[in-house]
Amino acid sequence: MQTRCSRCRSWIPENVECPICRQLDALTKSIPLSTDFSSVAPSAFVGHYGYPKVNVGILAPAERNDQADSLDAPRVWAKNNFSLPDLVSIRSSLINSRFSADIKKPERYLESAQEVAIAKKPVDVEMHIKDKPKFHLRTDAYAAPQGPNADLTAVEITSNPGVDTKVEKTISDTDLLASDGLNYLFKQGYDENFLSRILSVGMLGKERKLVPTRWSITAVDDTLGKEYIEKIRLLDESAPVMFYGGYLGNYYMVLLLPSSWNYELFEFSVREAQSKPSEDIPFSTDVEFFEGRKSYATSTVGGYYAARLPILEYLLNHKCQASVLVFRFITEEYTLPLGVWVVREATRKAMQEKPMHFDTKEDMIFFAKKLAKLKFNYHLDFLLKQSKVLKATSRQTRLTGF
Numbered sequence: 535m536q537t538r539c540s541r542c543r544s545w546i547p548e549n550v551e552c553p554i555c556r557q558l559d560a561l562t563k564s565i566p567l568s569t570d571f572s573s574v575a576p577s578a579f580v581g582h583y584g585y586p587k588v589n590v591g592i593l594a595p596a597e598r599n600d601q602a603d604s605l606d607a608p609r610v611w612a613k614n615n616f617s618l619p620d621l622v623s624i625r626s627s628l629i630n631s632r633f634s635a636d637i638k639k640p641e642r643y644l645e646s647a648q649e650v651a652i653a654k655k656p657v658d659v660e661m662h663i664k665d666k667p668k669f670h671l672r673t674d675a676y677a678a679p680q681g682p683n684a685d686l687t688a689v690e691i692t693s694n695p696g697v698d699t700k701v702e703k704t705i706s707d708t709d710l711l712a713s714d715g716l717n718y719l720f721k722q723g724y725d726e727n728f729l730s731r732i733l734s735v736g737m738l739g740k741e742r743k744l745v746p747t748r749w750s751i752t753a754v755d756d757t758l759g760k761e762y763i764e765k766i767r768l769l770d771e772s773a774p775v776m777f778y779g780g781y782l783g784n785y786y787m788v789l790l791l792p793s794s795w796n797y798e799l800f801e802f803s804v805r806e807a808q809s810k811p812s813e814d815i816p817f818s819t820d821v822e823f824f825e826g827r828k829s830y831a832t833s834t835v836g837g838y839y840a841a842r843l844p845i846l847e848y849l850l851n852h853k854c855q856a857s858v859l860v861f862r863f864i865t866e867e868y869t870l871p872l873g874v875w876v877v878r879e880a881t882r883k884a885m886q887e888k889p890m891h892f893d894t895k896e897d898m899i900f901f902a903k904k905l906a907k908l909k910f911n912y913h914l915d916f917l918l919k920q921s922k923v924l925k926a927t928s929r930q931t932r933l934t935g936f
Contacts, residue, residue, distance in 0.1 A: 544870035554622050554671065554870070567666045569853050571596050572692075576656040577606040579630055579680065580734045580747035585906065585930040588737070590647050590744065591632035592689060593680060594659055596667070600628070602656035608678065608727050612781055612879035621755045621872060625679040626671045627918040631663050632685040637736075637744040644687060644735075649695040651735040652705065658693035662686070676748035676836055678873040705737045712739030713757045720758055727845070730754045736852035748836070751874055755839035762846035763826065765794050767845070772856035774892040776902060779884035782876055783867025785909070786843060786884040787902060788858060791895055791927050793857035796823050799841055801862040813915070821922045836874040837862070857927045861902075861917065863910055 537906045538544065539552040575594040582588060593606065604610050605624055615747035616624075635641040650657050658800045663684035716729050717736045734750035736742045745753065777788040802817040820831035820838045845858055862877070877917050892898040899918065906914040911916050918924060 545786070546869070554619070567596060569664065569666055569687075570660075570662050572598065572658075572660055573850050574598055574602040574656040575650045575659045577731060578651040578735050579677070580744050580750070581632070582748055585746065586637040587633060588637060588744060588746060589683075590635045590641070590644060591630035591683070592643075592647050592659065592661070592686070593628045593630055594652055594661055595627040595681075596629055605656070606678070606727065608819035608873075608875035608879055613885060615781075617911050618782060618867075618869060618872070621679065621862045622671060624730055626669060627683045628680045629661075629667050630672075630680050630683045631661050631689070633686045635744060639731075643689055644690045646691055648735045648737060649691055651731045652685060652697050652701055652737060653695035653699075656697060657695045659693055660688075660690040662688035668812055668830040673871050674748075674873070675871045676751060676874055678875060696713075701732070704797040705732065708740060708742070709794070711796050713761075715739070716757050717761045721786075725756050726751075726758070727875065727894050729758075752836040752839050755836070755843050755874075756877065759839055759843050759846055760826070762850050763795060764842075766846060766849050766855045767824065769849070769853055769855045769870040771840050772852070772854040773823060773844070774895050774898040775856075776890040776892065776898050777884045777887055778890070779887040780863075781881075782872065783869075784876055784880040785863040786841065786881050787863070787866065787905065788881070789859040789902060790849075790856035790883055791859060791899055793927040794824050795855045795862075796857040796923045796926060797821065797842055798847075798858070798921060799831075799838050799862065800917050800920075801837065801864065802917075804863050804865045804910045804912065807863075807910065813916050815916075817917065819920065823923075823926065826838075837877040840874045841881040843878060844885045847882075848885045856927045857923050858919055859923050861906070861914070863906075863912075865910075900922075 537546065537548050539546050539555060542934060544552065544554050573594040575592050579593055580588055599605065605628060611621060633641060633643045634862045635644055641853040662869045664687055666682050667682040669681055673681050704710065704719055730750040732738060733754060734745045734747045736744045771792045772790045775790040776794055780786050798821040800817055800819045802815055807815050818833040820834045827929065842862055843902060906912045
C-alpha cells in the first residue's frame, strides 16, 4: 500500500520515510543560507497569479554550482536518464528570487531577468534577497520544480551574458512575429525550454510582454507543432507502426494508423486502472482532426501539445502522415508532478525506440491490447471504443478501396 507524504505530497510506501523529504532536509543542512549570495543563474521564471501583475524571478542556487548547465535542461535530464531523486536534488536548490511586474511595463530588475533568460550559458550574479530562504520543493504539472521563493532586493550581473548571434538577431527584430521567431530558432537547434524562456520574459514578437512560464511552455509546443502539421498534411500516409516507451513512470503507446492526419491522446492512472473496472476509470482525452483544433485542449491541457510535438518530428523526418492514437500510462513511479517537460521527453523517448511494424491496423490494435495487459494489467478495449480517431479512420473511404 502507498500513501501521500504529508510534506511534499509524493507517493511513498506506508511506514517508510519519504526519500524526497530526507533529501531536502540534507540539502538544508549542507548549504549555508544568507540574504546575500554569489551564484550562477541558469534561468528566469514568470508566474501567473495576479495576471496581468505577475512575479518575475531569477532562478539561482544559494551557492555556485559547477554543474549549472544541467540545472535547467530537460533534454539533458532525459538524455542522461536523471532519476526523480536526481531532479529533486538539483531543482530544489534553485531559489526563485522574484519581483513584481506588470506584463507590459519595464520594471527595475526586468532587464537582468531578460539577460539571464537569453544567455547561452548560466550567468554569474550577485543576489540580495529580503529573508533567508527555507528549502522546500515547489512542484506543479506545468513547470519544472524549483526551490523556495524569495523577495529580490537587488541583483547584479557580474559576468558577460553571452548571447548567440542568431538569438540576438531574432530578438532585435521587432517586426518579426513571435511564431516566426520561435520556428526560426527551433530550426537553428534551440530547444523548447530555451524558447519558452525567452518568450516568457517578453523578448519575441511585435507586441512584447511578459508571458507566464506555464503559458509560454504550451505556446511553444503548440506553435512548433502547427508548423509541422502544415507540412505533414501534404505527405503520403504511413503504414501501421507502433511505438512504446517512456520516462520517469510515464509510458506512452503511440499508434500510427494509415490515414490522413488526426491526433488523439488518452491519459489515465495505472493505479486506478488496476483497482476498478475499465469503464469506471477516470481518464482525460482530447482530439483533433485533419483541419486542426480551434480551441485549447481542456482535458489533457499542456500534455496534449507536449506529446504531439515529438510525434510530429518523427512523421516529418520519415516524410509521412498518419492518424495518431496515443495512450499515456501514468504509473506509481511518477510520485510527484515535475512539469509538462516530462510528457514531451517521455514521448520523445518512446518515438526513439525501435518501431513495431504491422501488416494491418487490426494486427497493431490487437498487439496494443496484449501489451497493455502484459505491462499494466489493463484491458484497453474500453478506451479503444471511446476513440474518435479510431472511429473516423474506420469510416474513411480510401483510394485503395476503388
